[in-house]
Amino acid sequence: MDYDDAYANAPYIAGAEDYPDRWLAASRSWAAGQAALGRRQEDIPYGPSGRQRFDFFTPPGTAKGVLIFVHGGYWLRFDRAYWFHLGQGAMAQGWAVAMPSYDLCPEVRIAEITRQIAAAVEVAAGMADGPIILAGHSAGGHLVSRMLAPGMLSPEVAARLQHVMPISPVSDLRPLLHTTMNDDFRMDEASAAAESPVLMTDRLDVPVTVWVGADERPVFLDQARWLAEAWGAAHVVDEGKHHFDVIDGLIDPESRMVQTLLS
Template sequence: MDWDDAYANAPYIAGADAYPERWAKQAAAYRDELSAAGRAELGQSYGPSERQRYDLFHPEGTPQGLFVFVHGGYWLKFHRSFWSHFAAGMVARGWAVAMPSYDLCPDVRISDITGQIARAIPQAAGQVDGPIILAGHSAGGHLVARMCIQGLLPAPVFGRIRHVMPISPVSDLRPLINTSMNADFNLDDALAVAESPALMSPQDVPVTVWVGADERPVFLDQARWLAEAWDAAHVIEDHRHHFDVIDGLTDPESRMIRTLLG
């Protein structure tokens, strides 16, 4: 099996190269819009490095709660500035939205990134009252799934979580040992097991695993493994691939937003 090909998304998505530039432009326009309205707090620090920051977007009026979206990129690339517009759906439904960046491999290990997200969420939660909903895409799906494991989030913060949605997550990291990306991840069997949510028992919290029907077979497998291991809800969305599966987050009436809000 060609593991690099199996875990490669872009070669199998038409127009894949255009997505990052389009995301960045749409995200910048959304930040400008909310900043002009006085509803964006950008670059909130939660740790010592420059990437350990989050943007916080506010709805009109008092927030219904806090939604945290954690971006993907195989723990190797991207930044919160690519994703701001994906806050639009939850902001329109009256929720504050926090979007963190984090340090990237190989400068840190995947376990370090897990710890960073576990620090970002409580800090953002200290700024917004009410329930908390978590979602993350791809590597971000791994990271929000990891937040379901006991001991990562403080009990008072975890107690506020209403729903967690790993979107196209990497739930078992062991196959990644076989990819060339592991030169940056530096995973061995023990480290991969220690960071694989599908091999762990979650705390009691509603989880919906979401994946696109047109994704690569390994991502359909990764989503299924987590849903089966956790006895979680499992949505396979028709006509969606790895890059557009999160588009529902921009639409307050989408199936994804309605599912998040339960």
């Protein structure tokens, strides 16, 4: 198997090069509107580095709880600024939304990013009462899955977890050892296994829905299925969706994705 090709999404998505600009434009527009309404708190620190920051969006009235969305990009690219618009669905349903950035490889290892996201969840949890829902896409799906490792979150925050949705997650990192991306990840067999949610036999008892697009690359269909089977989790294969548009369901408050996520 050519692992670099197997884990490459953009070459197999029409117009892939246009997606980042569209994401950023939609994100900036929606976030600016929320800021004008006084519903956006910007650049909240959860750790010492410049990227350890999140933005927090609050609905009118008292929030029902907090959705924390963690972005993807193979732990190598992007930040929260591309994804704010994905909070629309949950916000319209009365939930507060936190969206963190995090340090990227190769400056840090994936295990450090996992710890950073745990810190972000802890801080965001203190900004609103009620249940906590975690969602993440691709590498973000890996990161939110890792939050279910015992001891990753404080007992108080862990007790508030209501639902976790890894979207198109990388659940077994060991195949990535065979990609050129590992030059930046710097993983060996042991560290890849330690960071693989699919191998987490001990985890918090929290409902999980693994979501993936039906038109994704075969390895991502495998990665989602492996996690759902290993954890006995709900597994949704979203017809007509690929790796870049599978997250669009988060925008619509009436979508199946949002309704499932907030259930």
